[in-house]
Amino acid sequence: MDSKKLKILFISSEVEGFSKTGGLADVAKALPLELRNMGHEVVIITPFYRTIEHRESAQQIHQLHLKTDNARPDIPFAVQELSLDGIKVLAIDNAHYFDRSGLYGEENNAYADNGERFAFFGIAALLTSIAEDFSPDIVHCNDWHTGLVPYLLKARFHSNTHFTDTKTVLTSHNSAYQGIFEKSQLNLIPEVSSCMDDRVLESYSYINFLKVGVIYADKINTVSPNYASELLTTLGSHGMSDHFIERIHDFEGILNGCDYNDWSPETDKLIPYHFDSNDLSGKEKCKKALQQEVGLQVNDTPIFGMVCRLTDQKGFALIIPILERFLRHNVQLVIVGSGDPAITGHLTALAAHYSDNFKFINGYSNELSHLIEAGSDFFLMPSIFEPCGLNQLYSLAYGTLPIVRAVGGLKDTVIDYDQDPDNANGFMFYEPSANELLNILRRALLLYIEHPEEMLRLKTQAMRSHFYWSDSAKHYERLYHSALHIRPQWE
Template identity: 40%
Template sequence: MNILHVSAECTPFVKIGGLADVVGSLPNEIKRLRGNDVRVFLPYYKAIPLKFRNKTEDVIDFKIQFNSKKDVYVGIKKLKKGNILYYFIDNEFYFGSRENVYNYGDEGERFAYFQIAVLESLSRIGFNPDIIHIHDWHTGMIPLLIEKRFPKLHSKTVLTIHNLAYQGIFPLENYRFFNIKYDPLMEFEGFLNFLKCAISKADLITTVSPTYAKEILTDYYGYGMQKLLLQRSNDLIGILNGINYNEYNPEKDRLISKNYNLETVKEGKLLNKKALFKELGVDFSLDKPIIGLVSRLVSQKGIDLIKRVFDEMLGIDDFYFIVLGSGEEQYENYFLGLEEHFPDKVKVHIGYSNKLAHMIYASSDMFLMPSKFEPCGLGQIIALKYGTIPIVRETGGLIDTVKPYNEYEKKGNGFSFTNFNAHDMMHVIRYAMHIYYHNPESWDIIVKHAMESDYSWAKSAKMYRKAYKSILK
């Protein structure tokens, strides 16, 4: 099969969220299954590190009709990394001159241009994909464009919804960017909606976990798309994201102070705690558990539950709380205030550091993810590998990966709570700490189950290959 992934993000070139991790890993795993030519298209952002930009090769440049203009520049660059050939759409105005990846006033125009440029490029680079795999709203108009503007392309399309909350909603008149006639499939509630168009037209729809595939059929999680998704439910499947165990593996991780495995996890965590405390400049003791939080600081991640009870918990319970993340100002200010109020128990780093994230995963005893909704989640899967026990709300991919500990059957790899309720969360955290302090044998069993959990991309890639073949019949 010839398979093309089209995405706004992809590690290691540009990452804002989990979308980048998926597109950075899945094509490689599918390529390993053999018999597949897998390629990726991305925008050529200014934010792409120079070490990659300097290695790209110019392929071709040409002009396209776009937004009523007939001479809009498209440059194609390429870079072979590992087994995958990456192509980059180069345009100084839309991508090359902008410091950030997102959050501009012309997002609809930028990603309309990107999608058209990708489809215009295929005949010029001599690649005829059997499958075009699009990711999230940024690429959502491609299935309709193939029908209306590129009918000679006979590719089947697969849409992966990474987060239904983000749909690419713009003024309806923006459909003119695509130089096609109006089609009601592109409209929702009076606006142009890229993702709605993709849900309507893609040959197959996937989400990033089996549970999320069910949740988005409901009013609570559907964000207005639930009725349409119900109509397309026969074409909707959930395939759990994996993680790259070459990057996230305490036995090999070069970003942590002491490598460890299941046999040496206690010593490893102790030495990594020392290194983390030194890195953070704190004088914390080594005999108390650490609850780690590595997250975007936004409402989706359940930060309001933490706000409701953590002042009380830190005043009573004996643990450290270490936070890494950035997001909404109200949440950043809350965590900074929490650190100021409990300087001997809380340390907060606003921003993101890959090294610090790895250190927190390796040093923490528990990892908190009280999400309001979570399509898949990667943090809890990473934490499991490092023997850092997840405490999660039962939603989306968190249900599919974290199995709550049963003290009678000695089963489970973490802890969970059902309702989006702060005191339910507090109860489960205290239950986990009770086992940590008073039942170390059971804690060791949970750590063993966690570290033995296998959520590698190899499993998921086989499921995607099967899905691709199902629509090529």
């Protein structure tokens, strides 16, 4: 059984190369490609957003309908076919739900009907699988957007021979986002809107998509071992600990990999100079190019970089109170991101006041993100929580030492210099305290100034830390086979 090549239906609300707001898209590209390389047959299903890349090359292959009930008309949708390096990508095309400026919202406000949108997406994905005559061994669901799929397979599709032997895996990439909506958004799926089971509709009034997925999926995982441990605690679970504990024997953490095809200083097409762990001279040239690009003085001053969504999760409640004190040192800081208007306002004001050594770019640029990873000396990531984190993996690949808090996947991938100097690849602090963050920033700065040879050794060591998707994919393969071996508890 363990050598069986599987048919995997991979459902994700975003996929790198087509649509992206965060790390989910990176996983939804890299993991299917690695599974394909292992010999498995993978089909990806994702929404056909207005902003989807390569839209012009899409080919419509199906015209389908979602049957609702007599109270409302059926919902038509098309299926557009795209390709990800030879993997079939099927995009659900419905203008009402997906022909919008954003994926989940606009101007930092979520769309009011996101529950209805992604309830539709989940059931449309299963109808598409039937239309394609793709009968999967595994349906791999990702985050709350697909949380209804395991339940729908056991409710609407339980007697459908297309899914007779199908099992489900749900990956929670960030359990803080749970998809909680009023019952009225589920009217298009009568099995859900009329369900009297409190595990599906709580108090018969609202639904938590992620909770439903955790309850009904055959196997569940998250994206690092340490975050999995945190989800079993009251403090670290975003209110979901009871549900994860109930499924503890079907739950694990699998660390994300790094896509070195896109993030390697030896081959990166988005940086002006290449380098490797044996010769970092190109990194110094990238540093000068970064300083020129953002308008900082070109010199040997240490650069601290940061690229992220501007949210509380990323530690701005720790950063902003100490930023002025930190900027009084001989440092340069570049932050790139968008999000919370209050955080944006604070950073904009500070950047205006400290324009000589602090640059804030409100927005996202893939090219600039790569240049920051290549040209910075340190990468700032003081997250309040971090399921896995990808930027610390990118930073390590480019010899940019991550400064992180000891949470989630950051703790699984970064080795602190004070704790283990011989094997260290970065800096780590524990308490969610602004002063603790300032202390570790100064600690890193002191090492840069007083021990340049040690800094070079650390950078070289960081570049030799590798997190391959091929290793992660083997763990997922074992999880799939485990799902296929079990008899679901509700049967």
